Amino acid sequence: MSFQYHWEDFTPGWTYESPGRTLSKQEIVAFAREHDPQRYHTDEEAALASPFDGLIASGWHTATVAMRLMCDGYLNASSCVGSPGIDEMKFLRPVRPGDTLRYRATVLEARPSSSKPDRGAVKWRWEVLNQADEVVLSMIGVQFFLRRPQ
Numbered sequence: 001m002s003f004q005y006h007w008e009d010f011t012p013g014w015t016y017e018s019p020g021r022t023l024s025k026q027e028i029v030a031f032a033r034e035h036d037p038q039r040y041h042t043d044e045e046a047a048l049a050s051p052f053d054g055l056i057a058s059g060w061h062t063a064t065v066a067m068r069l070m071c072d073g074y075l076n077a078s079s080c081v082g083s084p085g086i087d088e089m090k091f092l093r094p095v096r097p098g099d100t101l102r103y104r105a106t107v108l109e110a111r112p113s114s115s116k117p118d119r120g121a122v123k124w125r126w127e128v129l130n131q132a133d134e135v136v137l138s139m140i141g142v143q144f145f146l147r148r149p150q
Helices: 025-035 044-048 059-073
Strands: 015-017 085-091 100-112 119-129 135-146
Touching: 025 059, 059 085, 059 100, 059 119, 059 135
Parallel strands: none
Antiparallel strands: 015 100, 085 135, 100 119, 119 135
């Protein structure tokens, strides 16, 4: 299979930023009813009495939006062969209906695999920003990519 991006393309400092995606109230509530049915995600009236003073998206919803924007932006065009996980995940600000989210990825480090010479690991900072350029979600994680064929 031919890929646009291989391990060698992800050098420290490499950055990608996605176009924006606006979340609707209906989308926020539907996701929450299925996956995170807490009152401030599913019930506008109850959310007004919460510390958030209104309906907010689940942090997990924000993370799934990030994943989709990552896939659309570069991951599906890459030689990615998985991830050992996320080292750090922080929900920094609430996401509200009508917020427009962007995804930003920055390579922190890249190292070749010592046990599998056909691949390497890339450590990332992944961020989701709202329309005011505030970071609402921050993650640090690693992905594995195949190296470019010789």
